[in-house]
Amino acid sequence: MGLIRLNTGYLNTKSGILKIIEIGCVASAVGLLRVSSPVCGQTVGSYFLGVGVLVAALMVTPLLLTSYLMGNMQIQNTHLEIAFNALFSLLLLTAGVDALKAVGNVYRDDFNRECFAMGIVSIAACLTYLLDAVVCVRLYRNNN
Template sequence: MALITINTGYLKTKSGIMKIIEIICVVCAFGLLRMSTHVCGHTRDSHYLGIGVLVAALMVTPLLLISYMMGKMQIQNTYLEIALNAMFCIFLVAVGADALKAVGTVYTNNYNRKCFAMGIFSIIASITYLLDTVFCVMVYRGNN
């Protein structure tokens, strides 16, 4: 049985750094969403969208990071990571914009701060997913 080797050098690459930033921003946004009221947005539907997108990002991004650190670089030869990053970019912009739109119109001051911070973290995560998408496209074109 072979030993599992961990490629910590991946964490120093552009994509590895982006994945760490994405995970941190999504964890912060999810924590703020859970600490806010039952709705951090205008409707319950937008709240459920936020929870769904943030939980999906919390599952997929660390799994990709772990896969790359274990040496499974074949994923970079497919459209999978490009599609996931682009999808998370679009959905996180929607979640962040909806949370920022609700600030000042729906809640008291305490919840406004949490929704504002959650919206900002979602937008920052969206920007990092966009940059990661660009890096993934460059790697994909270089490999194929």
């Protein structure tokens, strides 16, 4: 059995750096959502949207990063990563805006800070995913 070699050079690329930032933002948003109120959003449905999006992003992005670190770069030649990045960008924007709308309306001072921080971090993750989608489109066009 051979040794596993990691493609650590990927971490120095724009996409690699963005993946690390995405994982950090999404993990922070999950932590903030966990310590906030039972419903950090306008409704219970919007809370489940936020939880679902954050958990999905927290599962897919590290899997893509691990795949690239193991040398499976052919994923960049498909539309898969572009679709994931665009979809997560849109859904994180929705969850972040909904959390920010709930700050002054639904909660008292106890939960306002956590929901506000979760909304801001979700929007920051949205922008990072959007930037990563642009980088992936440019890379896709160069490869094909």
